[in-house]
Amino acid sequence: MRFMLIVKATPDSEAGKMPKTELLAAMGKYNEELVNAGVLLAGEGLHPSSRGARVHFSGSKRTVIDGPFSETKELIAGFWLIQVKSLDEAIEWVKRCPNPMESDSDIEIRQVFEAEDFGAEFTPELREQEARIASKIAAPV
Template identity: 70%
Template structure:
């Protein structure tokens, strides 16, 4: 199973406060453990929402909303993609993570959909297209 593990933003990350050398070192060590265990597939930090945008869809219309976004507690400051046997395994890894923020913080874990989760709606033609696109993306790396 794959999981997206999201580090929630706080007022410091949204203000552009960079992590300390100590936190970067602790996170680097944690990431090394994840890689050695075969858990980590990807992981990145994100710039504050003031440097981002949202695109709102309404029928065929599109509107762009520039950051920053008001609800800091709903924003993501960084993420990992992990491969774990279960949600419980992902939770156990998160519990070992250094606190990613200066104060209280929160990390959210969400399972990523995989092809079999879509059932019959994901036809053989759609599966073939998905596999082809994944191969193309892998080739770009």
């Protein structure tokens, strides 16, 4: 099972405040633990929303909304993508994580959909297309 561990933004992360050396070192150690356990698929920090944009969809219309966005508690400051056996195992990994912010913070854990989750709606043709895309992503550039 794949899980996305979503680091929620804080006022400091949205202000662009960079982490201290001690936190960077602790995160590096944690990331090494994830890699050594064979569970880390990806993980990155994100720039504040002031350097981003949203695209709003309404029917066929697209509207671009430039950041920053006001609701900090709804924003993401970073993520990990891990592959583990269960939600309980994902929770245990998150509990071992250093606090990603210098204040109170949250990490949300969300399971990633797998092909089998979509049932019959995910036709053999769509599965084949998904496999082609995955092989292109995995191919070295």
